[in-house]
Amino acid sequence: MTQSAVRPSVDWRALAAEVADDVVTWRRHLHRHPELSFQEHATADFVAQQLEAFGGLELRRPTATSVVAVLRGASPGPVLGVRADMDALPIEEESGVPFASENPGVMHACGHDGHTAILLGVAKVLSARRESVRGELHFLFQHAEELFPGGAQELVDVGVLDGIDQVIGLHLMAPVPSGALLLRAGPTMAAPDTFAITVRGRGGHAAMPETAVDPVAIGAQIVTNLQHLVSRTVDPLEPLVVSVTKFHAGTADNVIPETAELAGTVRSFDAALRDRMPELMERVIEGITEAHGAGYEFAYQRGYRALVNDAAVTERLREAFEAAFGPERVATAPRIMGGEDFSAYLAVKPGTFFMVGAKPPGVETAYPHHHPRFTIDEAALAVGVQAFLTGIEALTSA
Ligand code: NI
Numbered sequence: 001m002t003q004s005a006v007r008p009s010v011d012w013r014a015l016a017a018e019v020a021d022d023v024v025t026w027r028r029h030l031h032r033h034p035e036l037s038f039q040e041h042a043t044a045d046f047v048a049q050q051l052e053a054f055g056g057l058e059l060r061r062p063t064a065t066s067v068v069a070v071l072r073g074a075s076p077g078p079v080l081g082v083r084a085d086m087d088a089l090p091i092e093e094e095s096g097v098p099f100a101s102e103n104p105g106v107m108h109a110c111g112h113d114g115h116t117a118i119l120l121g122v123a124k125v126l127s128a129r130r131e132s133v134r135g136e137l138h139f140l141f142q143h144a145e146e147l148f149p150g151g152a153q154e155l156v157d158v159g160v161l162d163g164i165d166q167v168i169g170l171h172l173m174a175p176v177p178s179g180a181l182l183l184r185a186g187p188t189m190a191a192p193d194t195f196a197i198t199v200r201g202r203g204g205h206a207a208m209p210e211t212a213v214d215p216v217a218i219g220a221q222i223v224t225n226l227q228h229l230v231s232r233t234v235d236p237l238e239p240l241v242v243s244v245t246k247f248h249a250g251t252a253d254n255v256i257p258e259t260a261e262l263a264g265t266v267r268s269f270d271a272a273l274r275d276r277m278p279e280l281m282e283r284v285i286e287g288i289t290e291a292h293g294a295g296y297e298f299a300y301q302r303g304y305r306a307l308v309n310d311a312a313v314t315e316r317l318r319e320a321f322e323a324a325f326g327p328e329r330v331a332t333a334p335r336i337m338g339g340e341d342f343s344a345y346l347a348v349k350p351g352t353f354f355m356v357g358a359k360p361p362g363v364e365t366a367y368p369h370h371h372p373r374f375t376i377d378e379a380a381l382a383v384g385v386q387a388f389l390t391g392i393e394a395l396t397s398a
Pocket of ligand 1: 110111112145171
């Protein structure tokens with residue numbers, strides 16, 4: 001395909017600019033009223049209200065807190081899914097923005113408020129231009145990205161992806177310069193699994209360890225030896241993270257406790273390696289506890305799949321973005337060990353998930369996603385709208 005084939009036929013930048021104020025207003029409303037995963041009732045109602053006001057969209061509520069809006073174009077063509085996630089996080093906001101969360105302990109600290117507002121902006125622009133839309137656009141306002149088993153899998157399970165040919169989504173990225181667009185073909189985000197370990201020792205007097213089986217000392221060995229899986233057991237060219245993030249034991253400085261509770265996360269890309277991890281981990285846990293006369297319980301929970309972007313869709317979007325934004329704005333996304341439940345869509349349909357830089361202006365190092373002081377550059381919202389519009393045209397044009 002030549003680059004001219006994907007050169008935008010419409011000034012999407014100008015159309016994105018026309019809805020930019022609305023998008024900021026919607027984003028601030030959502031930011032002020034965040035809701036946790038699977039509890040996005042007011043958010044879904046708000047989204048549905050806006051979509052109804054645009055007119056020309058067929059609305060559905062496939063689950064309690066998700067909204068799907070279908071725009072049937074005037075001419076036949078492919079069916080494209082465009083997704084925004086809508087949920088917030090259990091974090092007490094400290095950003096200091098004037099539209100900070102009014103819901104104590106809950107915060108849009110990952111930018112999903114921005115994603116939702118961006119997709120509303122896209123729906124507003126295109127619902128007013130139905131005559132020039134080819135095929136069908138399914139705007140997927142998805143609940144519960146942040147909490148396993150995730151809203152994406154639920155939407156797949158109830159058939160929302162049926163009949164869709166391709167699916168795209170985006171994530172605002174606070175660490176990336178505002179307005180930059182990052183794409184990557186193939187494996188891009190990791191499978192985030194979790195685990196919990198109980199070390200069953202025997203409590204006793206701290207001064208007489210010979211009468212006890214110390215779960216703290218044994219747990220410490222487990223923490224250390226799990227890292228040997230990463231550094232000594234697995235192909236060093238294959239990305240893998242094992243992080244023990246919880247270690248709870250004991251109540252006093254002179255008591256050896258009965259048990260120690262450990263938990264953490266495993267991040268991987270390779271499906272075969274991922275399948276092996278529970279067994280590899282249990283071998284370490286079983287060996288160490290047995291060597292020291294302790295028992296154990298081990299639970300391993302599989303989270304989202306690794307996110308694997310389709311090469312052809314990614315390339316088509318990259319060409320379109322380079323033509324629309326200039327090649328200097330477009331780069332290859334790094335692989336990251338973070339997870340994303342958009343992978344559930346990509347397991348059943350080809351598509352791509354790209355990043356939009358949203359580093360706040362005048363900031364050297366942005367607060368990371370999921371931080372109480374997380375903020376985004378709102379100018380990136382219009383870039384997101386333009387990127388979706390550009391991508392939609394590239395994927396639905398003949
Ligand atoms: Ni997120």
